[in-house]
Amino acid sequence: MFKRMFIVFEGIDGSGKTTQAKLLTKKLNAFYTCEPTEGQIGRLIREILKGKKKCEKETLALLFAADRVEHVKLIEEKLKESHVVCDRYLYSSIAYQTSQGVDEDFILQINRFAKKPDIVVLLTVDVEEGMKRLGKEKEIFEKEEFLKKVQNKYLKLAKKEGFIVIDTTNKSINESHEEILKIIKSKLWGLSNMSIGE
Numbered sequence: 001m002f003k004r005m006f007i008v009f010e011g012i013d014g015s016g017k018t019t020q021a022k023l024l025t026k027k028l029n030a031f032y033t034c035e036p037t038e039g040q041i042g043r044l045i046r047e048i049l050k051g052k053k054k055c056e057k058e059t060l061a062l063l064f065a066a067d068r069v070e071h072v073k074l075i076e077e078k079l080k081e082s083h084v085v086c087d088r089y090l091y092s093s094i095a096y097q098t099s100q101g102v103d104e105d106f107i108l109q110i111n112r113f114a115k116k117p118d119i120v121v122l123l124t125v126d127v128e129e130g131m132k133r134l135g136k137e138k139e140i141f142e143k144e145e146f147l148k149k150v151q152n153k154y155l156k157l158a159k160k161e162g163f164i165v166i167d168t169t170n171k172s173i174n175e176s177h178e179e180i181l182k183i184i185k186s187k188l189w190g191l192s193n194m195s196i197g198e
């Protein structure tokens, strides 16, 4: 039977998520979306990430969860029409906010409404290489030591939850895309016997 897939890309800043999520979206004729969203809560989060506004780490965790409540509604709507490719989701909250020192159970509780993705792709990168790829205007989490902690947390989650893990460190954008596509195609065929782009 035909099933539309909810595919999530995760990884530290500079791992190549946006680039790869957009390439896959095009290939699958899917709907692309990201977190933080472009909505009013997402915009407030961006100001905090740029250091223009400050709040407690638990408040930030609650803002990400609130933004996600709105986002899940959109994702469910879009899944009626096509596959959905999402650039960051719940696992960003688990990896980043626990690395900031927020209690993991608190994060899981406030995100218990979150729809489970069908596939999660974790992109990894050597942290120094990832930092080099980023622009000059750094956001609050774009610091080497912090991102190492976040990546370790992601790798633990990947093992527990069965994410697809792809290292982009020494690969070109196209090489990473081909590797992702190959695995996603086999998963899609395995899950629903459907053809790509349907």
Ligand SMILES: Nc1ncnc2c1ncn2[C@@H]1O[C@H](COP(=O)(O)OP(=O)(O)OP(=O)(O)O)[C@@H](O)[C@H]1O
Pocket: 011, 012, 013, 014, 015, 016, 017, 018, 019, 020, 133, 134, 168, 171, 172, 173, 176
């Ligand atoms: N495999 C790669 N090799 C070299 N450069 C890359 C690779 N993948 C992405 N880039 C470049 O690195 C920069 C960051 O990529 P991208 O925005 O996709 O990363 P990201 O993981 O979404 O980062 P962020 O989380 O900070 O938004 C872009 O300029 C992109 O062109």
Ligand SMILES: Cc1cn([C@H]2C[C@H](O)[C@@H](COP(=O)(O)O)O2)c(=O)[nH]c1=O
Pocket: 013, 035, 036, 049, 064, 088, 089, 090, 092, 093, 094, 096, 097, 139, 141, 142
């Ligand atoms: C969804 C989500 C995001 N973050 C962090 C991770 C990044 O540092 C920024 C988002 O910026 P990007 O350019 O889209 O990578 O926000 C987080 O800490 N928690 C979350 O739930």
